[in-house]
Amino acid sequence: MPFPIQNPRLLLTPRHLPFPPNPISLPPKPFLRPLSSAPSPSPQTLDAIPSSSPPPPPSSSSSILSIRESLLSRRTKAAELAAEYLDRLRRAEPRVRSFLHVSDAAMREAEDVDRRVERGEEVGPLAGVLVGVKDNICTADMPSTGGSRILEGYRPAFDATAVRRLREAGAIVIGKTNLDEFGMGSTTERSGFQVTTNPWDSSRVPGGSSGGSAAAVSSRQCVASLGSDTGGSVRQPASFCGVVGLKPTYGRVSRFGLMAYASSLDVIGCFGSSVVDAAIILSAIAGHDRLDATSSKHEVPDYASLLVSLDFLDSKPLKGLKIGVIQETLGDGVDGGVISSVRSAASHLEQLGALVTEVSLPSFSLGLPAYYILASSEASSNLSRYDGVRYGKQAAAEELSFLYGDSRANGLGHEVKMRILMGTYALSAGYYDAYYKRAQQVRTLVKKNFNEALNEHDILITPGAPSAAYKIGEKTEDPLAMYAGDIMTVNVNLAGLPALVVPCGFVEGGAAGLPVGLQLIGSPFSEEKLLRVGHIFEQTLQDFRFVPPFLTES
Amino acid sequence: MALIVFRGGFRTNHLLLRRTFLFSARRDSSLLCTIQQHHQRSRYNVRAESLQATESKTSSKSIQMATKELVEKKTRGYEAIIGIETHVQLSTITKAFCSCPYTYGSQPNTTICPICMGLPGTLPVLNSKVVEFAVRLGLALNCELSVASKFDRKQYFYPDLPKGYQISQFDIPIARKGYVDVDLPVEFGGGHRRFGITRVHMEEDAGKLLHSESESYSQVDLNRAGVPLLEIVSEPDMRSGIEAAEYAAELQRLVRYLGVSNGNMQEGSLRCDVNVSVRPIGQLEFGTKVEIKNMNSFSAMNRAIDYEISRQIQLHNKGQVDQIVQETRLWDEGTQKTFTMRKKEGLADYRYFPEPDLPEVVLTKDFIDQIRQSLPELPEEKRRRYENLGLSMQDVLFLANDSSVADFFDATLENGADVKLAANWIMGDIAAYMKNEKLSINELKLTPQELSELIASIKNGTISGKIGKEILTELISKGGTVKQLIEEKDLVQIVDPAAIEALVDKVIAANPKQLQQYRAGKTKLQGFFAGQVMKESKGKANPVLLNKILAEKLNCPS
């Protein structure tokens, strides 16, 4: 299906690459920013941009592109940048507590980048970009605990494929971010180590389970970050923290090195302060991996190069785009402020030319229980390996059964144990058909419903979460209330679809309001489309600035 | 195995594993152990565990028959029902889900990687050879193949199981509903049987626990973890120890013929768990079934099962049927008895569910056809063919037992050798040599071509049978050709009647006393004269001609 953005000729030119093939010999090209004298350049005029044109103003939308531009133009050194981020990280940390471990190699790696730039060597597209990595994603040179005490001090001997690819693109891993233990939670309060707070209001949760990664990007402790999304663990914290969060299609990004929670649902995703940044990170980490049999061989486009700057577009850039608002997500149980934010986002999209209609997904409410059965079932199996025998914390015990029992009892947290128990139950003889098998049937139905809706619409939209960030401790005593908060996101995982959350507004709360996220859902492997629409939406959303107030105060 | 006290013992092991793990990590940055090319297909010796052919076929025959009769007497009125689960370790170059090699007997924890250690974040990727081997065996066992099968997780905790689950196949095995044909050994009464195959499925092996002799700890060796297995489940079609042993021997033959496993029982490449129950003849429902493990040869299987059958029948006869309980018993070679390892309390719940890390296994028609076409002639076909060549069942079973022996035999025939003579030579002098020198037929310097040459040379009278034997020994150990040896050693048989006559004359002239005695009626002395002539000819005189001429000379004084 052709992408319905107007002005398609812009999409055809191969010169849209944000990264020139030879970055040193050629001065960095502005990210699709036309010369002000050429309001509607044809591909020819783009090609004709003289290589001696003055450097453009740093992109306001993409931190990654502006870092690259300033490194290659030698206005900034990677070491200065790293120092700046590390300094901000340390100052924000007592308040936000988003990191479980901070790399002691970041400065050294930044200096390496500088040396390479000085020598005129080619550097990767993410050179000098400081990236936070969720602690359930393995890193060779840093501890990786999955947020669990049972893996306290555990150091993997390998990088996850996504991390390896980031490093190969030049990124510097600045540290490991906090999470709900093994990804099980929606608030990051279930971390075995610490509670991360919401950068917008430190009495509130950042969401979860990738709360550390979302909060770190929101408070500019790093440029971008990796998270994992099993039932909304990237999208809901992106919503809560006012950052862009991308959950790719299942299989788009290799899971090798991601500590499995629910293998059939898990996806590594990313956070950025702009859609372009998320797109650049996705391009770096996506693609088939021979170490993950479920990773897709689907071709990986250069996502960011396909994003079009507003300056190129006419007033109705989304003309012809069919957007469906999922009815079931704007009803009971959803915060009024969130509903109105999403509704105004919908009309904003309409103003940009999209055809917005409501669509019903009858299976939507069934997804939540089905998700919790399937995710818990797989988790009960995936977490069996944490038995204290080969690695991780081992209880001293006289007998094998106690070694197992004590290691797991002491090492695993309450929420994790609860889910292991639920999953074990659901898979037990005599219950399998009633729970696991039934949930699989619901999953098939959810997929079917989504398929139908996506046949009629290019994109489906919903809130990123039913509410804005809530208070720390508010739902700790009521797991079901916390689970209900995942209603907006779990269906997408069941169907394996890609979804993007972009900040779309605020509701009251905290000192400066609390961000609200808009979720855009597409067909499998339509990340490109989601990113383009998200990018246009983000650029045209003029009245909001999603920078937490504490950053500007200090 | 039943009783292990883990007094902080795993702590050591923990360290042991970590150390090797870090070592392997450093050795290879991608963290997958490099694939070492190594030849898994070790020799399949004739001396291996076959019951049929080599086990002292003549000497113990009467004993075996006697045992058989004894068993029959004991089982009177009862029927034993036997089913077998066999695990066959596949001889793929790398493990089932990672790139580690596996070599039996390697130092503990040297062929491991993060994947087969089940480290956090690792994922299995299926080795396609495993599927190929499963299809080969499935076809050879006359099974229906599942066009789309899948993997499942079988979950239980044990220190040798690094992930806390075994990747296996549960409700959709790759092959099912097959059968295998066997011929029972002649010395056990013979007979042809067909045993049903319920299913064949793919799975991974677990590691091994090394129990400390003196200390109260155990160590984990994960070398074997992740090695591909095929589990073959039979129908409960066997009725005696020999049937069960022969079923297992046929599986061994099959996997060796197919090149999917070395089938070595001592190394655990072929493991049989046998379920035995007994019921009064005429009763429809099965008796309580008992599982027997720890038999590492087919003859041990045979004995263990027959022991177990008589144990159960005795309990029946004593009215103590209630003492036959569902349990696992181990065969003890020393006492020749089975003993209780553990009682089964209820059914274990393995909480199987589909393995989400692996896509389903889809077999295309092309893939199956290709494998079908590449199948070698299987033991059963071979046996029927040999039978049709006119060989005795004893010969048939011997020759078809080992595919390399059969190939040698076939190649000898292709070179024009006489069937029966070729069989005799292979089963006689050649087999004896292999047995003494512990060599496989492919390791001999003798080629099928030379064997047929040898047979032809004897048949056409170029050399005598006696010289043939001598040449054979030379050919086996040093090689060379029959022609060359005959020439070199001047061994051509003397078939010229004049030359023989001259030798006879010479001998008669040299022994006048004996000649006189002969002519006086002591005709037994012809043997003496023949021996002397043969000696004079250095063994080269054609014995038929020699005797003919000698008799003429002795009896007709000129």
Ligand SMILES: [Zn+2]
């Ligand atoms: Zn391995």
